[in-house]
Amino acid sequence: MSWLATVAEFVAAFVIVLGAAFALIGSWGLVRLPTLMERLHGPTKATTLGVGGILVGSILVSRLEQGAWSGHELLITLFLFITAPIAANMMAKVHLHRLRLRDAAISPGPAGAPPEPGGEAGWATYEAPQPDTPVATSRE
Template identity: 55%
Template sequence: MDFILELLLSAFIVIAGFFSLVGSFGLLKLPDVMTRLHAPTKATTLGVGGILIASILYNLLAHGGVSVHELAITLFLFITAPITANFIAKAHMHLERKKVQDTLPDPAGKKIGWSTYDTPHRQTEG
């Protein structure tokens, strides 16, 4: 392979490793669930995606073909990571709902909706 292509692949791997490291560090060090959720879904997805793209490029340039397995892994990763983050965030909001309802003032005597950003005129009875 050409030196420029090897340099490009090396850059992909180093940048992807940096994103994976930052995502892993954020998962360990951030204080609560919603901030910890952001680190692996964004940074680590970019990290693993960068490694997979580098691997796809290497197979394309060195062996002359694209690996279907790597394309499938990349597609699966980029589809499932945001969906999983959405499910975790919704579950966290649902579990925290009772705590929020107990702490928010309710001056009109109405029930507070599922969102913590409901305004008094948009709340519904129920």
């Protein structure tokens, strides 16, 4: 075994262990955090990075063992990184709408209840832009 293969195995092992640590921390956050909005952070950030790291390590191992790159793990990783944030965004929007409608089945959490509809504070997830809203055309 050459020194390059040994280094590649150590890199693959490190990426897999790092991914497993992220997945463990994200899963622990999913279980331990009290409200829905806080629990969204565990699976959408840490666990996504964890599973992505495990899959990247798996790609490296398959390259070392079989001598060919594995496209399956790469496609799974891309699908995971695309769908997890979108799903979390949709869940957060539904939660905000239910809070706004004063659904008794959910608690507002530490941030408190959202503002009343029609008030001064508009939420981008609930209201359409007002006609007199200025549009930013340049970065200053």
